[in-house]
Amino acid sequence: MCLGIPGRIVKIDDAAKRLATVDVGGVKRQVNIACVVDDAHPVEGCVGDWVLIHVGFAMSRIDEQEAAETLKILTELGEAQAEIEAIRLSAAEVGRAAS
Amino acid sequence: MKYIDEYRDRDKAAVLVKEIEALVADTPLAKERPINIMEVCGGHTHSIFRYGIEGMLPKEVELVHGPGCPVCVLPMGRVDDCVAIAERPDVIFTTFGDAMRVPGSKKSLMQAKADGADIRMVYSPMDALEIARKNPDREVVFFGLGFETTMPSTALTVLQAEREGITNFSVFCNHITIVPTLKAILESPDLNLDAFIGPGHVSMVIGTAPYEFIANFYKKPMVVSGFEPLDVLQSVWMVLKQIKEGRADIENQYARVVPDEGNKAALEAVEKVYELRDFFEWRGLGSIDHSGVKLREAYAHFDAERKFALPNLQVADPAACQCGAVLKGVIKPWRCPLFGTACTPETPLGALMVSSEGSCSAYYQYGGVKAQAGAA
Numbered sequence: 001m002c003l004g005i006p007g008r009i010v011k012i013d014d015a016a017k018r019l020a021t022v023d024v025g026g027v028k029r030q031v032n033i034a035c036v037v038d039d040a041h042p043v044e045g046c047v048g049d050w051v052l053i054h055v056g057f058a059m060s061r062i063d064e065q066e067a068a069e070t071l072k073i074l075t076e077l078g079e080a081q082a083e084i085e086a087i088r089l090s091a092a093e094v095g096r097a098a099s
Numbered sequence: 100m101k102y103i104d105e106y107r108d109r110d111k112a113a114v115l116v117k118e119i120e121a122l123v124a125d126t127p128l129a130k131e132r133p134i135n136i137m138e139v140c141g142g143h144t145h146s147i148f149r150y151g152i153e154g155m156l157p158k159e160v161e162l163v164h165g166p167g168c169p170v171c172v173l174p175m176g177r178v179d180d181c182v183a184i185a186e187r188p189d190v191i192f193t194t195f196g197d198a199m200r201v202p203g204s205k206k207s208l209m210q211a212k213a214d215g216a217d218i219r220m221v222y223s224p225m226d227a228l229e230i231a232r233k234n235p236d237r238e239v240v241f242f243g244l245g246f247e248t249t250m251p252s253t254a255l256t257v258l259q260a261e262r263e264g265i266t267n268f269s270v271f272c273n274h275i276t277i278v279p280t281l282k283a284i285l286e287s288p289d290l291n292l293d294a295f296i297g298p299g300h301v302s303m304v305i306g307t308a309p310y311e312f313i314a315n316f317y318k319k320p321m322v323v324s325g326f327e328p329l330d331v332l333q334s335v336w337m338v339l340k341q342i343k344e345g346r347a348d349i350e351n352q353y354a355r356v357v358p359d360e361g362n363k364a365a366l367e368a369v370e371k372v373y374e375l376r377d378f379f380e381w382r383g384l385g386s387i388d389h390s391g392v393k394l395r396e397a398y399a400h401f402d403a404e405r406k407f408a409l410p411n412l413q414v415a416d417p418a419a420c421q422c423g424a425v426l427k428g429v430i431k432p433w434r435c436p437l438f439g440t441a442c443t444p445e446t447p448l449g450a451l452m453v454s455s456e457g458s459c460s461a462y463y464q465y466g467g468v469k470a471q472a473g474a475a
Contacts, residue, residue, distance in 0.1 A: 003142050003145075003300075003326065004248075004300055017259070030225070031223075031225075032225060032252070032255055032259075034255055034364055034368070035251060035255075035362050035364045035365045035368075036364075037364065038363065038364065052300075052303070052356055054248055054249060054252065054300065055195070055222065055223045055224065055245075055249050055252050056222060056223025056224070056225045056226065056252065057223070057225075057251065057252040057255065059248070059251070059252075059300070059303055059304065059362065059365065060303045060356045060357075060362065062355060062356055086196060086220075086222045087222050089220065089222070090220065090221045090222035090223065090226045091226075093193075093219040093220065093221060093226065093230070094221075094226050094229045094230055094233070096219070098191065098217070098234050098236075098237055
C-alpha cells in the first residue's frame with residue numbers, strides 16, 4: 001500500500017478525468033494521473049513518462065532508467081509480483097456480482 | 100549507467116558501510132552510548148529487515164522502528180467500526196488487503212468476510228468507486244487508510260464521485276498525518292532518539308518544509324530517504340555526518356522522487372476534501388491532537404461515519420501488549436512478553452505483528468540480528 005511501484009504511461013484514456021493506462025511490469029491498468037499533470041506537463045505530453053504509482057494514482061514523475069532499475073530489483077525480490085497480483089485480484093473483485 | 104548501478108552495487112554498499120564505520124569512529128557521542136536513529140516509515144522498516152541493513156551497521160548505531168505503519172497504529176475500536184459497517188446487509192465494504200487481518204475486539208475483517216460479510220480487497224479507491232458504479236443498489240464503502248501518501252488518492256476519488264453524482268459511495272476515513280505524530284514522539288518524556296530517517300513517499304506529497312521544526316526547535320537531524328538498500332545506507336551516513344558535525348538539518352536523499360515543495364495537485368485535493376480532526380486515537384500511542392483528518396462538511400454525504408450509525412467505541416489494547424513502548428523505541432519487540440508466543444503473524448494480538456511493515460512482524464519474520472546476539 002505504501003511502497004508504490006514504477007509504471008509507464010502508455011495511453012491517455014480520458015483527458016478530462018485525468019485517466020491513463022499504465023504498464024506495470026507487463027500488466028496494464030488504468031490509473032489517475034491528476035497529480036503529475038501541471039503547466040509544464042500537459043495531459044497529452046504524459047505518454048511515455050515513468051511515474052511512481054500508489055494505489056492506482058501516479059504520485060510522482062521519475063526518469064525511465066531509474067524506474068526500470070527499481071522494477072528490476074523489486075522483481076528480483078518478488079515484491080513487484082505482490083503488487084501486480086493485487087492489481088489482478090482487484091480487477092476480479094470489480095467484476096464480481098453482488099453477493 | 101553509473102547512476103543506476105549505484106543502487107544495486109554490493110561493492111558500493113560495502114563502501115558506504117565503511118564510510119559509516121569511519122564516521123562513527125570519529126564521533127565522540129558514539130563512544131558514550133549507541134546513536135539512536137528512528138526510521139519513521141514502515142516502508143523503511145520493511146527494507147531494513149528485508150535487506151538485513153541492521154546487521155551491516157556498526158554496533159554503535161541503533162535503528163529504532165517508528166510509528167509510520169498506518170495498519171499498525173489503527174486502534175481496535177476503528178476495526179470494530181469497519182466490521183459493523185461491513186456486516187450491514189446493504190453494504191459492500193472495500194479495503195486494502197493490508198487491513199484484513201488487523202484484530203478488532205471481536206473479529207478482524209478477514210473473520211467478518213468468512214462469516215458472510217461482502218468485503219472486497221481492492222488495490223485502489225478507484226476500484227471501490229467502480230464497484231459502486233456497478234452496484235447502484237448497494238452502499239459501497241471504501242476504508243480510507245494511510246498517511247499523506249494515500250490521502251490524496253482517496254480525496255481525488257471523492258471528488259470524482261462528486262463530479263459523477265454517485266450517491267452510493269462513501270469513505271470510512273482513517274487517514275492520519277505524520278507531523279503531529281512526530282511532535283508527540285519528540286515531546287515524549289522517555290524520548291531516546293538522536294535523529295530521524297524521514298518518510299520518502301509521505302514527503303513526495305507534503306515536501307520537506309513541514310519537518311523544519313524538527314531541526315530548528317528540537318535540534319534533531321532528519322534525512323528524507325528512498326527505499327532501496329543503498330538509499331537507506333546513504334541516509335544513515337548523511338544523518339551520522341550531521342551528528343558528527345554538530346548540525347541539525349532537514350536533508351533530502353530521495354530527490355529523484357521527492358521535490359522539496361511536495362506535490363501541488365495532491366496537496367490541493369487534500370486541502371479541498373479534508374479537515375483536521377481535533378484528535379485521533381492511535382494504537383499503542385493513545386490520542387494525538389490533530390493527527391487525523393475527516394471529510395469536510397461539503398463532502399459529508401461521502402462520509403461513512405455520518406452515513407451509518409457506528410459503535411465508535413474506544414477499545415483498550417490487550418493489557419499485556421507493549422506496542423506503545425515499541426513504537427516509541429523505548430523497548431525492542433522481543434522484550435514484549437507476548438512476542439512470538441501469544442502474538443505471532445498468524446495470530447496477531449498487537450498491531451505491530453500484523454503488517455509486514457510492523458516492527459514486531461519484521462523481527463519475527465527476518466529475525467533481529469542484534470536480538471539474536473542478545474543485545475538489549
